[in-house]
Amino acid sequence: MWYPTGMDDPASSDTRHPLGQRARVLLTSVFGPYARDDEYGSRAINPMELYHNQVTREQGAFSLRMFHRSWGLMLIQANLDAPCVLLDFPSRDRFVEELRSQPWDVVGISSILPNVGKVKAMCALVRRYCPQAAIVVGGHIANRPGLRELVGADHVVRGEGVRWFRRFLGEPEERPIRHPLITSAFDSRTMGVPFGSGKGETAATLLPSVGCPLGCNFCSTSAMFGGKGHFFDFYRNGDELFSVMTGLERELRVRSFFVMDENFLLHRSRALRLLELMRAHDKAWSLYVFSSANALRRYSDEELLGLGISWAWLGLEGEASAYTKLRHTDTRALVRRLQGLGIRVLGSTIVGLPEHTPDNIDAAIDHAVAHDTEFHQFMLYTPVAGTPLWAEHRAAGTLLDEAECPEADAHGQLRFNYRHPHIRGGEETEFLRRAFRRDFEVNGPSVARIARTLLEGWQAHRRHPDPRVRDRVAWESRGLPTLYAGVLWAAERWLSRNQDLARRMRTTRESLGREFGLLARLAGPVIGTVLLGALWLEERRIRAGRAREPQTFFEANPAALPEVASRGAVRCRWVEPEPLARDEAGAAPVEVPAFDLG
Ligand code: SF4
Numbered sequence: 001m002w003y004p005t006g007m008d009d010p011a012s013s014d015t016r017h018p019l020g021q022r023a024r025v026l027l028t029s030v031f032g033p034y035a036r037d038d039e040y041g042s043r044a045i046n047p048m049e050l051y052h053n054q055v056t057r058e059q060g061a062f063s064l065r066m067f068h069r070s071w072g073l074m075l076i077q078a079n080l081d082a083p084c085v086l087l088d089f090p091s092r093d094r095f096v097e098e099l100r101s102q103p104w105d106v107v108g109i110s111s112i113l114p115n116v117g118k119v120k121a122m123c124a125l126v127r128r129y130c131p132q133a134a135i136v137v138g139g140h141i142a143n144r145p146g147l148r149e150l151v152g153a154d155h156v157v158r159g160e161g162v163r164w165f166r167r168f169l170g171e172p173e174e175r176p177i178r179h180p181l182i183t184s185a186f187d188s189r190t191m192g193v194p195f196g197s198g199k200g201e202t203a204a205t206l207l208p209s210v211g212c213p214l215g216c217n218f219c220s221t222s223a224m225f226g227g228k229g230h231f232f233d234f235y236r237n238g239d240e241l242f243s244v245m246t247g248l249e250r251e252l253r254v255r256s257f258f259v260m261d262e263n264f265l266l267h268r269s270r271a272l273r274l275l276e277l278m279r280a281h282d283k284a285w286s287l288y289v290f291s292s293a294n295a296l297r298r299y300s301d302e303e304l305l306g307l308g309i310s311w312a313w314l315g316l317e318g319e320a321s322a323y324t325k326l327r328h329t330d331t332r333a334l335v336r337r338l339q340g341l342g343i344r345v346l347g348s349t350i351v352g353l354p355e356h357t358p359d360n361i362d363a364a365i366d367h368a369v370a371h372d373t374e375f376h377q378f379m380l381y382t383p384v385a386g387t388p389l390w391a392e393h394r395a396a397g398t399l400l401d402e403a404e405c406p407e408a409d410a411h412g413q414l415r416f417n418y419r420h421p422h423i424r425g426g427e428e429t430e431f432l433r434r435a436f437r438r439d440f441e442v443n444g445p446s447v448a449r450i451a452r453t454l455l456e457g458w459q460a461h462r463r464h465p466d467p468r469v470r471d472r473v474a475w476e477s478r479g480l481p482t483l484y485a486g487v488l489w490a491a492e493r494w495l496s497r498n499q500d501l502a503r504r505m506r507t508t509r510e511s512l513g514r515e516f517g518l519l520a521r522l523a524g525p526v527i528g529t530v531l532l533g534a535l536w537l538e539e540r541r542i543r544a545g546r547a548r549e550p551q552t553f554f555e556a557n558p559a560a561l562p563e564v565a566s567r568g569a570v571r572c573r574w575v576e577p578e579p580l581a582r583d584e585a586g587a588a589p590v591e592v593p594a595f596d597l598g
Pocket of ligand 1: 219292
């Protein structure tokens with residue numbers, strides 16, 4: 001889980017740029033292409049597609065393919081008055097062209113750690129073409145000790161980036177946060193078919209807070225924002241959040257929100273105030289959230305239904321793991337409970353916990369697969385710089401050096417960057433692959449699992465007494481008798497060699513037929529035939545090794561637009577928070593119960 005915002009380095013927190021708000025700022029993500037092996041550390045197995053990379057990578061043509069913008073950079077840009085241009089996913093040549101186009105005063109580069117080679121190359125390009133520019137590096141990469149010297153930056157900033165940039169440019173730090181208009185994904189496809197391109201079909205991204213106070217030892221996001229006990233709210237209460245959400249709803253014509261908050265439901269008073277306002281204003285929104293098990297457990301079924309929780313990313317970690325958030329939780333029962341509410345679950349499991357051995361790894365994988373979540377992320381237990389786990393390994397002398405494991409390969413989807421107590425170096429690559437494959441062989445394509453759980457939610461709640469819940473459930477289930485019937489028909493045939501799986505596809509499709517009648521029975525073969533053809537083409541594309549790359553975005557805030565509009569920049573857009581009249585509940589501080597912090 002990553003999203004780069006700048007980071008607040010105490011060593012540079014007093015620094016001010018001499019030009020203040022007159023400084024011209026260029027923000028950029030690292031240059032592409034990404035989905036290939038190159039000298040900068042890009043890896044073909046690691047394209048700029050998060051779901052495919054670490055969730056559905058072994059699902060072949062069924063894999064969920066989509067790109068996500070650099071949300072942290074968008075947030076920073078929307079909140080600066082100084083002229084600010086954002087270049088997202090440039091090529092190296094496009095980045096150079098931009099550097100040469102005008103004398104930038106500040107260049108901000110955001111990155112994750114495996115892209116350190118690219119950041120170094122980009123800093124060198126800035127020095128060459130814009131020697132006057134101050135170079136600011138942020139994002140997860142900023143957790144790496146010695147980064148400033150390694151890449152040749154002026155400032156490596158850790159923590160929350162909006163305030164850092166405002167301070168750096170002499171702008172008021174505590175001003176309310178404008179929320180950029182962000183569509184959660186672009187260029188989405190599965191089974192070789194694009195989806196989500198229509199107005200309002202893709203959720204808006206909502207950024208309520210950053211960081212997670214639970215501070216699990218491996219969690220780089222939590223570490224990046226201060227670790228255990230720390231987080232930063234952009235919107236402290238339900239009123240502010242509701243105001244921003246209504247703005248996003250209006251501007252993007254959406255009714256669903258991808259809530260990019262590491263542990264949204266942990267902030268219970270804020271979530272419950274939001275529920276109150278959703279009820280009062282008749283909002284039948286869908287919320288896709290990240291949540292720890294202990295936070296989720298504290299909500300009743302009616303609260304989850306009322307809040308429109310439709311999708312949850314849930315850390316399962318491992319059966320015997322000692323994480324406080326999982327204490328006293330039967331995770332399989334929790335997943336079943338959520339699915340009974342129609343909530344699609346993305347379970348996240350760690351491969352290579354300290355207790356894992358070649359002898360027990362299959363049992364650990366089977367335990368994960370038995371959750372039968374709609375999606376399953378598997379990640380190698382990886383000490384990432386800045387985390388307590390990394391400090392532990394460094395103290396024990398068990399980290400591998402750059403020659404043994406290049407930083408470009410330490411992304412959790414290939415190999416360990418340390419010596420595991422029981423697993424010999426290299427074995428983990430196959431264990432990880434085995435986990436993904438077994439999940440697919442047993443549970444089938446994620447898109448078919450979604451259909452099953454949507455149907456379960458539809459059957460259980462389509463007559464719910466709250467019209468908002470009925471409305472949302474009907475909206476989320478609208479594709480069941482048509483598109484999903486076709487998906488199941490095609491999947492059944494595509495996977496016919498795995499009889500158990502084919503039977504599962506058929507069972508769900510027949511249930512759709514019973515529920516929706518003739519329409520679903522006809523749509524299955526009609527739409528399914530088209531999808532079979534698309535699957536075949538997608539398979540051919542994958543076998544030919546044809547990678548997909550995100551398009552380049554070039555956006556300017558109002559102060560920068562006059563200078564760059566002629567070169568094709570578009571104006572970045574945002575919503576201003578307009579707090580409603582607050583009552584006591586709405587103004588209540590964020591509540592993080594002590595037991596959650598362990
Ligand atoms: S609960 Fe999740 S987000 Fe929070 S610290 Fe643990 S792994 Fe990170």
